[in-house]
Amino acid sequence: MNKLRKTLPPLTSLLPFEAAARLESFSKAADELHITQAAISRQIRGLESDLGAKLFIRRNRAVFLTEEGRQLAGVVSAALASISDGAVSLRKSHRKNRVVLLCQLCEAFYWLMPRLAAFQDRYPEIEVQVVTSTRPIAEFNDRFDIALQSTGRANGPHTLVSTAADEVFPVCSPSYFAPSKTLSLEELRSHTLLHYAPTSPDFMTWEDWLQVFGTTIEAHTGTVFDSYPLMLQAAAAGHGIALGWRRTAGKLIQEGALMRPCGESVHLPHAISVYKESGADERIEVDALLGWLQEHLLTWR
Helix, strand or coil: CCHHHHHCCCHHHHHHHHHHHHHCCHHHHHHHHCCCHHHHHHHHHHHHHHHCCCCEEEECCEEEECHHHHHHHHHHHHHHHHHHHHHHHHHHHHCCCEEEEEEEHHHHHHHHHHHHHHHHHHCCCCEEEEEEECCCHHHCCCCCCEEEEECCCCCCCCEEEEEEEEEEEEEECCCCCCCCCCCCHHHHCCCCEEEECCCCCCCCCHHHHHHHCCCCCCCCCCEEECCHHHHHHHHHCCCCEEEEEHHHHHHHHHCCCCECCCCCCEEEEEEEEEEECCCCCCCHHHHHHHHHHHHHHCCCC
16 A cells, blocks of 8 residues: 555645745745635645644734744755756756757758758767747747747847858749840849748848849739748749748759849848857757857858
């Protein structure tokens, strides 16, 4: 027979008791644990009933530990702290060799995944967990170690490690436009342009891009997409001309699915930012991935 089951007090009452004893206040304990003051009182009464001892003296809406309560508080506090330390140690051990990389969906799909095998070959002992999001990291509530996103997006309290360049230029399918020709900007305006409607101002639109060269177009002439990868696939399918970022459109160009119909390009010296999670511990696994990212982001390969 399990002896602990017969001798331990109700375990659900221990956290409320520890908080109430430490703060000497049922209302403050309720606020800390995000439950009602009535629930704290109920748990304490149940604990006192189980132990057959008074743990608090209630006087003028204030509570004070009895001698028995003070003795139990020391035991419970030490036990809970020991359990907490053990849990923290297990969590760290479980994720010791794992690095969580938060990445924008298009960079993860077109740039990171074709290259990640090279990192795994160099560091086979490190497990990289890739998490994608279309939202800025300031709005990401789960934990991560490293984040990669467009410069200018909200980053919250997280630490900027480095930035990298990119460039933006028109792309289309070879089936849409003969590869032997080159379009002028004036001719470009007469073609079907594919647009990405970004949710944040960091993304360069056709209007922004053409303005660099002193020309304009009518707002959103052509087809508008709410997904950059979908827009690139539409361009590869021959539906028109899109704006491609070299890091994400480059592989499709190398494979022959896309081509550059004109020579103009806009260079962005700080297009991509790399962040570390705010307050994170120093880990050699994280440093290894950071170094690898910086090495590969400095090249156009």
